[in-house]
Amino acid sequence: MEPPSIRHTLTSSVLFSFFIFLFHHSAAQPPDADGYTCSTNHTADPCQAYVFYRAAAPGFLNLATIADLFWVSRLQISRPSNISDSNATFPLLSGQPLFIPINCFCKSLNASVSISYANLSYKINHGDNFWQVSTFKFQNLTTYQSVEVVNPTLVAVDLPIGIDVVFPIFCKCPTHTQSQNRVSFMVSYVIQPTDTLPSIASRFGVETLDITDANRPNPEPFETIFIPVSRLPNLTQPIVVSPSPEQALVPVVEGKNRAVTGLAIGIGIVGFLLIVVVGLWVCGVGKRRSKEREMEEGVEKQRVQDIGVWMRKEKGKQIEVDLMADVSDCLDKYRVFKIEELNEATDGFSESSLIQGSVYKGSIGGVEYAIKKMKWNAYEQLKILQKINHGNLVKLEGFCIDPEDATCYLIYEHVENGSLYSWLHGSQRQKLNWRTRLRIAIDVANGLLYIHEHTRPQVVHKDIKSSNILLDASMRAKIANFGLAKSGYNAITMHIVGTQGYIAPEYIADGVVSTKMDIFSFGVILLELISGREAIDDEGGVLWMRASTGFSEGKEKLDRLRSWVDEALFEQSCPMESVMDVMNVAVSCLQKDPMKRPSMVEVVYALSKSDDAVFEFSDDTLSDPPLAAR
Incomplete structure (x- = not known):
């Protein structure tokens, strides 16, 4: 324990720094507290940027936690930060410097103001508020005022635990002039009380004038400034010292020659023995040193391996604890499988059991x-799956956690006839007739209607596509893969995920997550069912763009539709009126303005009317639904 005088000094220092901080944030707020204005006409937007971050206690003394905070991987931090891959799992020292990559955007707040930032989604925990997270977790790389600006619907003093909040991390993209001067990145750096602009410039290997030109005059402590660099400087990292084994005692080989029979003979024998002894001693020392080096290298290698195994086990145990805690209220609903059962069912997850991607087929108990x-970690997905139950959604049967390698497994019902994509675009000999296609469309619409209207909060699937639509033995459709699903409405994210050709325009442009993006993707599914074409062709052409511009009102509309219809449907007596009705639904779902798209209630109603028309059509002209040849 440190002496009282040292504790008093540390306490005084902390309090002094804290009061400086309070004064800065209460009496001398910089004019950029709401964010840094930008213009896409003058900068490259979006761009790759970096933030300078310092490891800190409590909670942020390892790369894994910091990587989760910034939505990146450990390697994305360790490599630009000059940390070797072998040390990426080791604990960090308090204050250890890091470079963290972010994607920087110039975003419009209103008709006249745009600010530059990286959108980072953060889930509110107990005790969190805008100021506390901005100041301590994000280390003043944003401000609570800016968080309030980009989250106008949230009340800062009444944040529900578990809600996702966008924290705008201040950043800038190089201007066109800076890019011409070979500036590759702008690094966001928070000024510390002991910093000066020359010392910051020296740390980053740039001129002080470069920093002053890129920022407002007279920046203050705890304010974010932007450092223009052509390349990131090499950060000086602490050396990881591993304990070495105690030095082995080197025995001294001594030889004594006590038998001297004569002066001449004795000198000869002593000389010979001395040569032999010296040779043996040199060889022995060399071998011992070689063995010592091998022992040290072996101990170091084993130590690194042991630390890695320990950390994986600890991470796995923590995941298991977290997952069980989050789904404790539904353990009676789902079966908890053992990893041994899954290994046996899949023959050790062999390729022969692989269905697609990371999904395997296995038989357990017949x-x-x-x-x-x-x-x-799959508990976010499990939290969504546990509250949905519908015949047109693939059913989750249980889950498994393997603490050895921190792997989670979700066990679903097996849907026999595979994906809609394989039937429409694969090598299936039997083609789907119109009645089957229409039933599939209605099944998918009913599944989306359920998650949009009958879950609280609403669930957005975010990845509706033909490969995520599975067909059972009766060729009825079930929606699968809720890995990207989002619980909530009109959230905003900059982490754009999904499948090209199905993603709604507003999601790509502004990161808006709403049920309307599922409706847009469903419109693409309808186009696939009608035309038999893929969402993106071999030349990169997008199916929905051709449809949205090719079906305006007019006498030629039916002729254009005939040029779209899958040739396999012409082999049957397909009712074109029904196809036209479905095409109208598809085009309405594909409106670029999400507010003009119908709700799933309206979609289901329109498709059901078309289905009634098909049933009135002669059954003789519609073959029975084909069975999969698998």
Whole structure:
């Protein structure tokens, strides 16, 4: 324990720094507290940027936690930060410097103001507020005022635990002039009380004038400034010292020659023995040193391996604890499988059991399951799956956690006839007739209607596509893969995920997550069912763009539709009126303005009317739904 005088000094220092901080944030707020204005006409937007971050206690003394905070991987931090891959799992020292990559955007707040920032989604925990997270977790790389600006619907003093909040991390993209001067990145750096602009310039290997030109005059402590660099400087990292074994005692080989029979003979024998002894001693020392080096290298290698195994086990145990805590209220609903059962069912997750991607087929107790292997924590997905139950959604049967390698597994019902994509675009000999296609469309619409209207909060699937629509033995459709699903409405994210050709325009442009993006993707599914074409062709052409411009009102509309219809449907007596009705639904779902798209209630109603028309059509002209030849 440190002496009282040292504790008093430390306490005084902390309090002094804290009061400086309070004074800065209460009496001398910089004019950029709401964010840094930008113009896409003058900068490259979006761009890759970096933030300078310092490891800190409590909670942020390892790369894994910091990587989760900034939505990046450990390697994305360790490599630009000059930390070797072998040390990426080791604990960090308090204050250890890091470079963290971010994606920087110039975003419009209103008709006249745009600010530059990286959108980072943060889930509110107990005790969190805008100021506390901005100041301590994000280390003043944003401000609570800016958080309030980009989250106008949230009340800062009444944040529900678990809600996702966008924290705008201040950043800038190089101007066109800076890019011409070979500036590759702008690094966001928070000024510390002991910093001066020359000392910051020296740390980053740039001129002080470069910093002053890129920032407002007279920046203050705890304010974010931007450092223009052509390349990131090499950060000086502490050396990881590993304990070495105690030095082995080197025995001294001594030889004594006590038998001297004569002066001449004795000198000869002594000389010979001395040569032999010296030779043996040199060889012995060399061998011992070689063995010592091998022992040290072996001990170091084993130590690194042991630390890695320990950390993986600890991470796995923590994931298991977290997952069980989050789904404790539904353990009676789902079966908790053992990893040994899954290994046996899939023959050790062999390629012969692989269905697609990371999904394997396995039989447990005579029942076929689809087993999805997850490389990340799956409890967010489980929290969504536990509250949905509908015949047109693939049913989750249980889950498994393997603490040895921190892997989660979700075990679903096995849907026999595979994906809609394989039937429409694969090598299936039997083609789907119109009645089957229409039933599939209605099934998918009913599944989306359920998650949009009958879950609280609403669930957005975010990845509706033909490969995520599975067909059972009766060729009825079920929506699968809720890995990207989002619980909530009109959230905003900069982490754009999904499948090209199905993603709604407003999601790509502004990161808006709403049920309307599922409706847009469903419109693409309808186009696939009508035309038999893929969402993106071999030349990169997008299916929905051709449809949205090619079906305006007019006498030629039916002729254009005929040029779209899958040739396989012409082999049947397909009612074109029904196809036209479905095409009208598809085009309405594909409106670029999400507010003009119908709700799933309206979609289901329109498709059901078309289905009634098909049933009135002669059954003789519609073959029975084909069975999969698998």
